[in-house]
Amino acid sequence: MSTPFRFTSPPAPRSATGRVAATYEQLSRDFGVDRPPTFVILSSAPELLTAAWALTRESLIAGAGSRTDRELVALGVSLANQCPFCVDAHTVLLHATGDHALAERLARGQRPENEEHARLLDWGRRTRVPGAALEPYPFPRAELPAYLGTAFAFHFVNRIVSALVTEDLLPAGVQRFRAVRSMAGRSLSATVRRTAVPGASLALLDDPGDAPAWAGDSPVGPAYAALRRAATLGAGLLPEDERALVRRTLAAWDGSHPSLTHAAFPDRAERPGARLALLAALAPYRITGADVAAWRRPEHTDHCLVHLVAYGAFAAVDRIERALSARPAEETA
Structure with missing residues (x-):
């Protein structure tokens, strides 16, 4: 039986207990989709799932500002990362906000007619480039945590999905039909237009550590810190010399999409773990079964694979976030 998952077989959602079950319950209520593959794929590592x-809930769903505007940022990020699954998902979610004409214009690859919408989409795209000039922000500065949180959430989610989930949002790719996109969006409209209470997801988390300064006192901050902490655990799957290689490569990354022949990707026979992590960071859609098989050993469970991919994915997020945080305080305050 075919599944939407690549290289792993996550636990059946119906068997979930504890915080995983509570996360699925929140997902169904606040996201409007019952057990979406984007999150089920992480359930082999519950700390990553929660x-x-x-981070997704507190920024995209419960964050300050317009849901349409945050969906445009998430779509811009997904376009920049070349994640067709997520591009289709955010197009459907724009239908759910009621912005049907905008959703279809974007589905055709056209620029939004509304200049404010166009700036938001372009801003989302530019966040892929570490150190890119992101100001002036196309949203009120007071809403910065929600918009940055949305961008960082989908830089992570895009990479997880591109690495470990198939490209089709719906079976047989039927989301490519306008009527299906519209109908799917309308089925989510009541949930998407309902106001979500900020902070409700934080009870699912352990003490996450220090929140980033850009998040202020928003619940986006603890959520981001929790993801940083959980994803970084995957570094323990690599020896120190390979972790150093990942750090050096990300430090020099300019936001481009390197080809498989690029020196950034070590040979899978020599450093398969570092190769997987760097592919997850820079070009996750290029991960193959051969890459996974070269790294995987009998002791490497699905939990390990998901954590290694998450480590690479968050290494890219961290590079982008650090470049932003390194700018003068008056520019990011």
Whole structure:
């Protein structure tokens, strides 16, 4: 039986207990989709599932500002990362906000007619480039945590999905038909237009550590810190010399999409773990079964694979976030 998952077989959602079950319950209520593959794929590592959901919820769903505007940022990020699954998902979610004409214009690859919408989409795209000039922000500065949190959430989610989930949002790719996109969006409209209470996901998390300064006192901050902590655990799957290689490569990354022949990707026979992590960071859609098989050993469970991919994915998020945080305080305050 075919599944939407690549290289792993996550636990059946119906068998979930504890915080995983509570996360699925929140997902169904606040996201409007019952057990979406974007999050089920992380359930082999529950600490990643809860943190990724918390960041998504507190920024995209419960964050300050317009849901349409945050969907445009998430769509811009997904376009920049070349994640067709997520591009289709955010197009459907724009239908859910009621912005049907905008959703279809974007589905055709056209620029939004509304200039404010166009700036938001472009801003989302530019966040892929570490150190890119992101100001002036196309949203009120007071809403910065929600918009940055949305961008960082989907830089992570895009990479997880591109690495470990198939490209089709719906079976047989039927989301490519306008009527299906519209109908799917309308089925989510009541949930998407309902106001979500900020902070409800934080009860799912352990003490996450220090929140980033850009998040202020928003619940986006603890959610981001929890994801950073959970994803970084995957570094323990690599020896120190390979972790150093990942750090050096990300430090020099300019936001481009390197080809498989690029020196950034070590040979899978020599450093398969570092190769997987760097592919997850820079070009997750290029991960193959051969890459996974070269790294995987009998002791490497699905939990390990998901954590290694998450480590690479968050290494890219961390590079982008650190470049932003390194700018003068008056520019990011």
